[in-house]
Every structure is written in C-alpha cells, then in structure tokens.
Amino acid sequence: MRSRYWLGLSVALNLLLLGLWWRETRQEAPVAVSSPAPKEVVRPVVFPARVMTTNIFIQTNTFHWKQVESDDYFQYVANLRAIGCPESTIRDIIVADVNQLYARKRAAVITTEHDQWWRLEPDLEIMTRSMTALEQLERERRQLLRALLGPEWEAQERASAPEQKAAGPRFTGPVLSQLPATTISAIYDAWETLQRRLAEHVREQAEMGRPPDPLVSAHLQREYRERLEHLLNAEQLEEFLLRNSPLADRARGMLQGFDASPEEFRAIFRTLDKAERQLMWATVTTPEAYESQRRQLEKQMEAELQRQLGRERFQEYKLNQDPVFRDTRLLAEELGVPPETALPLYEIRKASAEEEAAIRTNPNLTPDERTAALETMREQREAALRALLGDSTYETYTKRRESSSRSQ
Known part of the structure; x- marks a missing residue:
C-alpha cells in the first residue's frame, strides 16, 4: 500500500x-x-x-559556332560581322562555302571529255548541254558572291587563285574529285617524275642512235604504277587510269566506231591493263623476250575478252581492230550511207585487195594474163560497189577515190 x-x-x-x-x-x-x-x-x-x-x-x-552559322548566306555574313570577324576572313569563309555548294551542283550536271572516258570523242550534244549548264551555274555563283561580298571580291579571287597546271592528270568525276589535296599533289609529283625520266631515256638513246628500250620504259612505268597503288585504293586507281593513262587513250582509239558502253569499255580496259601490268613486272632481260611475252599475253587477252563480251560482240571488236575496216566505216559515214553498209563495203574492198595481191604475185601468169586478170577483177569490184551503193552514191565514191589518188 x-x-x-x-x-x-x-x-x-x-x-x-x-x-x-x-x-x-x-x-x-x-x-x-x-x-x-x-x-x-x-x-x-x-x-x-x-x-x-x-x-x-x-x-x-x-559561344557556339552554330550561333553564327546559317543556311541563309546573307544572315551568315551578318552574324560574322556581328562578332567582329575581319572582312578578309569573312570573304575566305563565304567563298569557300559557296564554292563547295556550286562544286556539288556542277558535279550533278556537267559532263566533260573525262566523264565520257570510254569514247574517243565525247558526244557533242551532251557536251553542249553540259557547257551551257556550267556557264549558268558560274553566273549564279558570281552573282551570289557579288551580292554577299561586294563587287571587289572578284579581283581578290583572281589575285589569290593558284596557277592552273597546263598538263598532267585530271581529277574529274565523283571519285577523283573527292581526293584530298595532298594526294593530288603527290600524284602530280609522281607523274612529272615519270615524264622527266622517260624524256631523259629517249634523249640518251637518241644520242647513241638507238630506239627507246622497252625494258627501261616498263621499269619506269612500274615505279609510277607502284606509287599510284600506294596513294589510291582500287576504285580510285581504276577511275584515275581510265581518264589519265596512255593505255586508256589507245583503247579509245582502237574502239572508235565500236560504240562501246561504259561497262564494255571497263571490261576491255581491265583486260588490257592486267596484261600491261604483267609486262611491267616481267622478269625478262632482253627486248626479244619482252616482245615474245607481249604476244603471248595478247592471245590470253583475246580469250578473256571473248568470254566477257560474248562471241558476237567480240567479233565486232576484232573487226574494229582492222585499220581497213575503220577506214571503210569512216568512208561510209562520209558517203552518207546507212551504218550497216560499212561491213559489205569492207568485205568487197578486202576481197578485192586480196585477189589483186594474189594475181600480182602469181608466178604462173604471163604479163598479158596478169593484166587481163587484174582488169576482170576491177570490173567485178566496181559492179559490186555500184550494186551496193546505188548509182548516185557510187559516182560520189569514185570521184572521191580519184581525188584521193591524185593527191597522193
């Protein structure tokens, strides 16, 4: 409690x-x-x-550069001036940007002889349209820069423009036009070295009364090719050689009138280039052995071309290698006859030439017999030509032939 x-x-x-x-x-x-x-x-x-x-x-x-950049060039210039950018720097920036813009536009519309690399001569109509488009784009470029920078920019551009090379490789097309400046400069140097050394070799041989040595030329070409293969990838190298190699120039000449497509020209060029490259790396030690290997490679090339072009197209290619056929085709064009007339005209001329040679070299004929045989052969030839060409064109043909004979 x-x-x-x-x-x-x-x-x-x-x-x-x-x-x-x-x-x-x-x-x-x-x-x-x-x-x-x-x-x-x-x-x-x-x-x-x-x-x-x-x-x-x-x-x-x-500060961010995006605050200055603008798709509107006039606003772009105003922004550059607003941040105190010097006028010379503004000019360099704007000219470079505008030039890049119009370079893309030109690449989309322009066609030069280097763009039609598979032709000996470019299509005149296409070239005319391309040149018109190019001139229009150049006017637009200059008008835009004049509006942005004032009229004095053109004088400054001319003063600062680098000297254009008069000779040497050209870097056209969508692949070569994207090469870095350092690569282009290195290729120019390699090309100039090749030309100088080839010229020195030709001069030295001429002083000794000798022709150029194919082995020395092949060695110099190999060094140049090695340099190109070091500077360019496979796609770039092919585009460069298609536009800038003596082999491609020879191919265009051989294919005149063959009307090769770009794909066919590439196939032919690749086959020829493969053989040429093998000759560059040939281990032969004498000009005779070099020539023998070249003939062997030509046989291999023909087999490869027939496989790539197909039998019919290959036969046209082979026919086109004959100087007489090429001359006949040009003659048919001058006479204004259909293109398909060239082949039968060639066959008549070829058969006539072979028969004439056989008659002249036949030891079994007397002089009178030889003269009579030649006259018969000529009559048959002229009749065949008249039937093929028609009277009017045949008369034109005979006049041209007589005129050509007198001028020789």
Whole structure:
C-alpha cells in the first residue's frame, strides 16, 4: 500500500513539471522570432538563389559556332560581322562555302571529255548541254558572291587563285574529285617524275642512235604504277587510269566506231591493263623476250575478252581492230550511207585487195594474163560497189577515190 502511494505521488509531480516546461516554451517562442539571431539564419536561404541566377547567366553567353552559322548566306555574313570577324576572313569563309555548294551542283550536271572516258570523242550534244549548264551555274555563283561580298571580291579571287597546271592528270568525276589535296599533289609529283625520266631515256638513246628500250620504259612505268597503288585504293586507281593513262587513250582509239558502253569499255580496259601490268613486272632481260611475252599475253587477252563480251560482240571488236575496216566505216559515214553498209563495203574492198595481191604475185601468169586478170577483177569490184551503193552514191565514191589518188 505504501509503495503504491509513493508511486502515484511521483507520477503526479512529473506531470506537473512537464506542464510547467511546456508553458514556458510557448511563452519564449515570440521572442525567438524577433531576435537578431534567427534573421541571420534566413540569409543563406536567399544567397544560393542569387548564385543559381548568376550561373544561368554565364551559361547563356557561352559561344557556339552554330550561333553564327546559317543556311541563309546573307544572315551568315551578318552574324560574322556581328562578332567582329575581319572582312578578309569573312570573304575566305563565304567563298569557300559557296564554292563547295556550286562544286556539288556542277558535279550533278556537267559532263566533260573525262566523264565520257570510254569514247574517243565525247558526244557533242551532251557536251553542249553540259557547257551551257556550267556557264549558268558560274553566273549564279558570281552573282551570289557579288551580292554577299561586294563587287571587289572578284579581283581578290583572281589575285589569290593558284596557277592552273597546263598538263598532267585530271581529277574529274565523283571519285577523283573527292581526293584530298595532298594526294593530288603527290600524284602530280609522281607523274612529272615519270615524264622527266622517260624524256631523259629517249634523249640518251637518241644520242647513241638507238630506239627507246622497252625494258627501261616498263621499269619506269612500274615505279609510277607502284606509287599510284600506294596513294589510291582500287576504285580510285581504276577511275584515275581510265581518264589519265596512255593505255586508256589507245583503247579509245582502237574502239572508235565500236560504240562501246561504259561497262564494255571497263571490261576491255581491265583486260588490257592486267596484261600491261604483267609486262611491267616481267622478269625478262632482253627486248626479244619482252616482245615474245607481249604476244603471248595478247592471245590470253583475246580469250578473256571473248568470254566477257560474248562471241558476237567480240567479233565486232576484232573487226574494229582492222585499220581497213575503220577506214571503210569512216568512208561510209562520209558517203552518207546507212551504218550497216560499212561491213559489205569492207568485205568487197578486202576481197578485192586480196585477189589483186594474189594475181600480182602469181608466178604462173604471163604479163598479158596478169593484166587481163587484174582488169576482170576491177570490173567485178566496181559492179559490186555500184550494186551496193546505188548509182548516185557510187559516182560520189569514185570521184572521191580519184581525188584521193591524185593527191597522193
């Protein structure tokens, strides 16, 4: 009983003390709000907000080139001037950008003789359209730059334009036009070295009364080819050789009138180039052995070309290699007869020439018999020509032949 009494008294006293403490803390709270100390506590809350505002301001003024660039060239120039860019630098930037734009436009429409690399002579109508388009694009380019930079920019461009090389390789087409300037310069150097060394060899041989040595020429060509293969990948190398190699020039001459498509020309060129490369790397040591290997490679080339072109087209190719046929085809064009007339005209001329040679070299004929045989052969030839060409064209043909005979 006594312990229960003291326990209840202790609880009551604790409750009384707790109530007094709670009342005192409620009375002191207003004083704490109005005292200076809490005011100092509030300040850090405001200060970070000001720091954040300052940081945002700094990020807004960070310079980016995209703030200057614009698809609108007039705005682009205005932006460059607004940031204090020197006029000479503005001119360089704008001229380079505009030139790049119009280079892409020219590549899309222009056709040069190097673009029609499979032809001996480019299509005149296509070339005319291309040149007209090129002139129009050049006028547009100059008008745009004049409007952007003022009329004086043209004088500055002429003053700073690099000297154009009069000779040497040309870098046209979608592949070669993208080559780096360093690669182009290295190719020019290699080409100039080849030309100089070939000229030196020809001069040295001439001084000794000798023709150029094919082995020396092959060695120099091999060094040049090795340099090209080091500078260019396979696609770039083929595009370069199609436009800038003596082999491609010879192929265009051989194929005149063959009307090869780009694909056919590539196939023919690859076959010829493969053989030429083998000759460059030939291990023969005498001109006679070199010539023997060349003839052997020619036989291999014919078999490969027949496989690639097909039998009928290959026969046309072979026929086109005959100088007499090429001359006959040109004659047919001059006479204005249909193209299909060229082949029978060639066959008449060829058969007549072979028969005439056989008559003249026949040891069993007397002079009178030989003369009579030749006269019969000529009568048969002229009758066949008249039947093929018609009277009017035949008369034109005979007049041209007589005129050509008198001029020789």
